[in-house]
Amino acid sequence: MKAVILEEALSALFIYAVERGEKQLKMSQNPHKPHSSEEKLSALEDDQESLDNSIRKRIQQSVPGSHRDDTPKSSPPRPVSVEELMETAKGVTNMALAHEIVVNGDFQIKPAELPEHSLEKKVREIVHKAFWDCLEAQLKEDPPTYDHAIKLLGEIKENLLSFLLPGHTRLRNQIMEVLDLDLIKQEAENGALDIAKLVEFVIGMMGTLCAPARDEEIKKLKDIHEIVPLFRAIFSVLDLMKMDMANFAVSSIRPKLMQQSAEYERKKFQEFLEKQPNSLDLVTDWLQEAADDLAKLRYKKLPPPSSAAGAAGGASVLCSTAIQNHAYLKLLKWDHANRPFPETVLMDQSRFQEIQLELEQLLVAGTVLLVTFSAAGAALIDVPGFAEKIKTIVKVLLTGMHLPSFNLKESLATIGEKVCAEVNSCLSQHGFAPFTAERETVLKGQIQAVANPDNTICKLIDSRIQKFLENYLASSHQKVVPTVPGGLGPIQRELEEIAVKFVRLVNYNKIVFSPYYDAVLGKILTKEEPQLVGKPEEL
Numbered sequence: 207m208k209a210v211i212l213e214e215a216l217s218a219l220f221i222y223a224v225e226r227g228e229k230q231l232k233m234s235q236n237p238h239k240p241h242s243s244e245e246k247l248s249a250l251e252d253d254q255e256s257l258d259n260s261i262r263k264r265i266q267q268s269v270p271g272s273h274r275d276d277t278p279k280s281s282p283p284r285p286v287s288v289e290e291l292m293e294t295a296k297g298v299t300n301m302a303l304a305h306e307i308v309v310n311g312d313f314q315i316k317p318a319e320l321p322e323h324s325l326e327k328k329v330r331e332i333v334h335k336a337f338w339d340c341l342e343a344q345l346k347e348d349p350p351t352y353d354h355a356i357k358l359l360g361e362i363k364e365n366l367l368s369f370l371l372p373g374h375t376r377l378r379n380q381i382m383e384v385l386d387l388d389l390i391k392q393e394a395e396n397g398a399l400d401i402a403k404l405v406e407f408v409i410g411m412m413g414t415l416c417a418p419a420r421d422e423e424i425k426k427l428k429d430i431h432e433i434v435p436l437f438r439a440i441f442s443v444l445d446l447m448k449m450d451m452a453n454f455a456v457s458s459i460r461p462k463l464m465q466q467s468a469e470y471e472r473k474k475f476q477e478f479l480e481k482q483p484n485s486l487d488l489v490t491d492w493l494q495e496a497a498d499d500l501a502k503l504r505y506k507k508l509p510p511p512s513s514a515a516g517a518a519g520g521a522s523v524l525c526s527t528a529i530q531n532h533a534y535l536k537l538l539k540w541d542h543a544n545r546p547f548p549e550t551v552l553m554d555q556s557r558f559q560e561i562q563l564e565l566e567q568l569l570v571a572g573t574v575l576l577v578t579f580s581a582a583g584a585a586l587i588d589v590p591g592f593a594e595k596i597k598t599i600v601k602v603l604l605t606g607m608h609l610p611s612f613n614l615k616e617s618l619a620t621i622g623e624k625v626c627a628e629v630n631s632c633l634s635q636h637g638f639a640p641f642t643a644e645r646e647t648v649l650k651g652q653i654q655a656v657a658n659p660d661n662t663i664c665k666l667i668d669s670r671i672q673k674f675l676e677n678y679l680a681s682s683h684q685k686v687v688p689t690v691p692g693g694l695g696p697i698q699r700e701l702e703e704i705a706v707k708f709v710r711l712v713n714y715n716k717i718v719f720s721p722y723y724d725a726v727l728g729k730i731l732t733k734e735e736p737q738l739v740g741k742p743e744e745l
Contacts, residue, residue, distance in 0.1 A: 305471055305553045315452045317445070342434045345401075352394040355401060358437055360387050362408055365444045369415045369451060381411065401433055408440060416443075417450045468717045475550070475719070485549050490726050492548040496533035497730050500524055526727045531679045534712045535672060538562045550719040554711055561708055563608050565671065568700055570618075570656055571600040572667045575696045577652040578625055581645065585638045592632055593696040599624045614657045622650035670694055671701065678705040682713060 320327035341358075344351040363385040370378055384407050393399040413424040423443045430436040479485050501524060537551065537558045547555045575596055579587055586592050603617050603624070626649055630640035641649070655661050670691035677688035690698045716723070 305467070315449055315456065317449065338434055338438060341437070345433060349397060352390075352399060352401075355433075355437075356387060356390055356394065358441075359385060359390060359404060359408075362440065362444065363387070365448070366408070366411055366415065369447065377411070377414070405433070405436060405440070412440070412443060412447065416447050417454075420446060420450065468714070471718045472721070475722075486722060486726060487549075488546055489548045489550050489722065490730075492536070493529060493533050493723065493726055494730055496536060497524060497529045497727070499536075500529060500532055524731060526724060526731070529727055529730075530716065530723055531676065531712075534679065534708075534715075535676060538565060538672075538675070538708070550722060551715060554715065557707075557711055561704055561711075564700075564704055566607065567601060567604045568697055568704065569664065569668055569671060570604060571597050571700075572671070572694060572697045573656050573661075573664045574600055574621060574625060574653055576663060576667065576693055578629060578649065579696075581641075581649045581652070582629055582633070585636070586629065586632055589632055589636060592628075595628055596625060597697070597700070599628065615654065618654045618657055619650070622653040625653060626650060667693060674701060675705055675708060679709055679712060682709045 320330065337354075341354045344354055363381060366381050366385075367378065370381075384404065390399060390404070409424065409427050412427075413421070416424060420443065423446065427436065427439055427443065430439055504524070537547075538561060540547065540558070540562065542555070542559055547558075551558065575593055578596060600621055603621050606612050607614065607617070626641060626646045629649070630646075633640050652663075656664050658664075670693060674688060674691055674694065681688055687702070690701065694701060
C-alpha cells in the first residue's frame with residue numbers, strides 16, 4: 207500500500223513538472239561549488255533531462271535479441287508496443303525522481319528559466335502577448351465579450367481546487383459556488399457579470415491557501431486594478447503556489463522514500479529490465495574491464511608462475527568486492543564525452559562527474575603545493591594559512607577547466623606567477639630571503655610542467671589520491687579513516703571531504719544494485735578464471 211502511495215506521489219510530481227514545462231528539475235546547489243557543463247557541471251547536462259532523454263533513447267534503440275544471457279531475472283525478447291515504451295519511460299523517470307529526492311537533501315523543484323534571446327523564449331513571449339492582447343480586445347468591446355475571461359476563471363477554479371485537502375469541505379463549497387461557470391456564463395449573457403468581484407474572491411482564496419512566503423505576492427495583486435494585468439499576475443502567483451505545493455510533497459515523501467528507497471529503485475529497475483533485457487550491457491562491459499584491470503595488476507605483482515597452480519593462485523585473488531570497488535574508481539576517470547555511462551549509475555552521472563572535476567583540481571593543487579614546498583624548503587611548511595592561499599589561487603584560476611575552451615598551459619603560467627609572488631611575500635614577512643630570479647624560473651617551470659600528462663610528480667600525487675580513495679572505500683564499513691599518503695597532507699581536508707561524498711554515493715548504489723552486480727560478476731569470474739590460469743603471458 208505504501209509503495210502504491212509513493213508511486214502516485216512521484217507520478218503527480220512528474221506530471222506537475224511536465225505541465226509547467228519544468229522537466230529540468232534543478233537541484234539547489236552550493237553557489238561556491240564549481241559547475242561543470244550545467245548548472246552543476248547547465249545542471250550538469252541538466253541532470254534530470256539528460257537522464258530522461260538518455261534512457262528514452264536507449265529504449266527506442268534497443269533491439270530484441272541483442273541482450274546478453276548474464277542479466278538476472280530478465281524476460282525473453284519480444285516486440286514492445288509504444289504504450290509499453292512510454293510506461294517504461296514513466297517508471298524510469300519516477301525512479302530517477304525518487305533517487306534525486308533521497309540522494310540530494312537540497313533537491314527542490316524550481317521554475318525553468320529559458321535562455322535569454324533563445325527561440326523558445328521569443329516564441330513563448332509572442333504567443334502569450336497575442337493571448338493577452340486578444341483578452342484585452344474582447345473586454346474592450348461594447349458590450350464586452352467574456353469568452354476568454356470565463357475560460358481563465360475555469361482554469362483558476364481548477365487550480366484552487368487542486369490546493370485543497372480532503373477535509374477542506376467549506377472552502378471547496380465556496381469555490382464551487384462563487385466560480386460556478388454556468389452561472390457566470392448566464393450573467394455574462396445578461397450583462398450582469400461583475401469580473402472585479404470574482405477576481406476579488408479569487409485573490410482572497412489564494413491568500414487563504416498560499417504559503418506564508420507568498421503573502422507579499424498576494425498583497426501586490428490587490429494593488430493591480432486593470433483586469434488583464436491582474437489576470438496575468440494571478441496566474442504567475444498560482445504557478446508559484448503550485449511549485450510550493452510540489453516542494454511540500456517532496457519534503458513529505460522524503461522520509462518514506464528514505465525508508466524504502468533502495469527497494470523501490472530496485473523494483474523499478476527490474477521492471478525496466480524485464481521490458482529491455484539488454485539494459486545491463488554497459489554494466490557488464492564496465493565490470494569486465496575492471497576485472498581485467500585487476501587481473502593484470504595481480505600478475506604484474508606476482509613472480510613468474512612455475513606452474514599452472516601458481517597462475518591459479520594469482521587468479522583466485524580476484525573477488526567481487528574488489529572488482530566493484532575498482533569499477534567505481536574507474537568512474538572518476540571516465541570519458542563522459544565519448545563513452546556512455548553504465549546503466550546502474552546513470553542517475554548519478556552528474557555527481558560522479560562533479561567529484562571527478564574536484565579531484566582534477568585537487569590534483570593540480572596538490573602538485574603545485576608539493577613542488578612549492580620542495581623549492582622553498584622548510585621555511586614555509588609551518589607558516590599558517592600559506593597552503594590555503596595557494597589552494598585558493600589554484601581553485602580560482604582552474605575554474606572552468608572542464609570546458610573545451612579552457613587553456614591549461616596559460617592557467618598554469620598564471621598560477622606560477624601568482625605562487626611565486628605569494629612565496630616571496632611570505633618569505634619576506636617571516637624574515638627569509640625571497641627567491642632569486644633563477645629559483646623563480648625553476649618553480650614556474652615545474653608548475654607549468656603539470657600540464658604534461660607524463661609529469662612524474664603529477665602521476666605520483668594522482669596514484670596516491672587513487673590509493674587513498676581505494677582504501678577509504680574498502681574501509682568504509684569499518685568506520686576507520688585510512689592514513690593519508692605522504693605528500694597529500696596539505697590537501698588532506700579536501701581529499702577526505704571528497705572521499706566521504708564518493709563513498710556515500712557508492713555504498714547507496716551498491717545497496718540498490720548489488721544483486722545485479724553479483725549476478726554479472728558471477729558470470730565474469732567463472733568465465734575468466736580458466737583464461738587467467740591458462741594464459742597469464744597475454745596479460
